[in-house]
Amino acid sequence: MSTRFGAVFGATLAFALLALFSCSTLSLILQIVATKGAEVTVETGYIYVLTMVGGLVSALVIAQLSVTKPGAAPGVGGFQPESTFGIYATNSVVAVYLFVWIFTGLAALIVGVMLYPNANKTISDLGTTWLGLAVSAAYAYFGIKPGGGAAVPEAATVQPIASIGQQLQQQIDQGKITFDIGKPELKDELLGTNNGTKVTSKLQSLVLELSKLSPVSIRISELLRPSGDSHHVAGRAVDIGNEEIANSLLPLVATDAKVTQLGIDEIIFDAAVAGDADRNKWNYDVGLKHSYDGAALDDHKTHIHFAAAA
Numbered sequence: 001m002s003t004r005f006g007a008v009f010g011a012t013l014a015f016a017l018l019a020l021f022s023c024s025t026l027s028l029i030l031q032i033v034a035t036k037g038a039e040v041t042v043e044t045g046y047i048y049v050l051t052m053v054g055g056l057v058s059a060l061v062i063a064q065l066s067v068t069k070p071g072a073a074p075g076v077g078g079f080q081p082e083s084t085f086g087i088y089a090t091n092s093v094v095a096v097y098l099f100v101w102i103f104t105g106l107a108a109l110i111v112g113v114m115l116y117p118n119a120n121k122t123i124s125d126l127g128t129t130w131l132g133l134a135v136s137a138a139y140a141y142f143g144i145k146p147g148g149g150a151a152v153p154e155a156a157t158v159q160p161i162a163s164i165g166q167q168l169q170q171q172i173d174q175g176k177i178t179f180d181i182g183k184p185e186l187k188d189e190l191l192g193t194n195n196g197t198k199v200t201s202k203l204q205s206l207v208l209e210l211s212k213l214s215p216v217s218i219r220i221s222e223l224l225r226p227s228g229d230s231h232h233v234a235g236r237a238v239d240i241g242n243e244e245i246a247n248s249l250l251p252l253v254a255t256d257a258k259v260t261q262l263g264i265d266e267i268i269f270d271a272a273v274a275g276d277a278d279r280n281k282w283n284y285d286v287g288l289k290h291s292y293d294g295a296a297l298d299d300h301k302t303h304i305h306f307a308a309a310a
């Protein structure tokens, strides 16, 4: 593939994604404005495309700005135009791309965050995320670090790192993390937006990793518990209520290497439920293989219990 063909193909693909992202976002924003902030709901497929493509478009913009020499006009990565016309064409493509991204994100910020924050969660999240990315992009473009002082331009690699809460929200939006029906408080507990005791950030990371590892979605049935003798009280434990996934999930998690890597303290599940003769097949305590007694196993037939290290 010639460099020129590659550049044209890449630009077309980038424009198609940009159009998909901005059209779906703007149509949603127009609906919110038309209903003057009444709650607007859309299909999960719509949200999936919007968050997926939105993330990619933003990452492209950040990558673009962070490899650009501070103060210089952005160009297309890896493509060196040979003619004056080529330089103009490349710069125009990038300029249009950046302006559409700015316009769409700004609209989401103004409508979804500043004017009607309760109308549609996807648009509010998009506006907030866009602001964060725009600020990082501006820092990258001017070659300064948020803490002050000039960054070394060659080493400036600003990545759009989503917070743990944003990553969990994304898994929830994509249906990879679900919750027991009738327990709406679980979502707030997982995201740390509840009142009172909160789950630890280590537990949040553990749940995120479990949701990524699991071939099917995980369904949380319990997080915080007000009292008692378990790690649930300290916000370190989670119960997975769809225990039928044990045979596909636990072999990927219940190994010494993975338990160490994920910072797992406890795994408690009666493997007899999954048809295994060894009831303690996958169990761990303080990060080591452990055999729980009959009473403990009897309590863990309907859910898989995980605790994160303190």
Ligand SMILES: [Zn+2]
Pocket (backbone or CB within 6 Å): 232, 237, 238, 239, 304, 305, 306
């Ligand atoms: Zn538990």
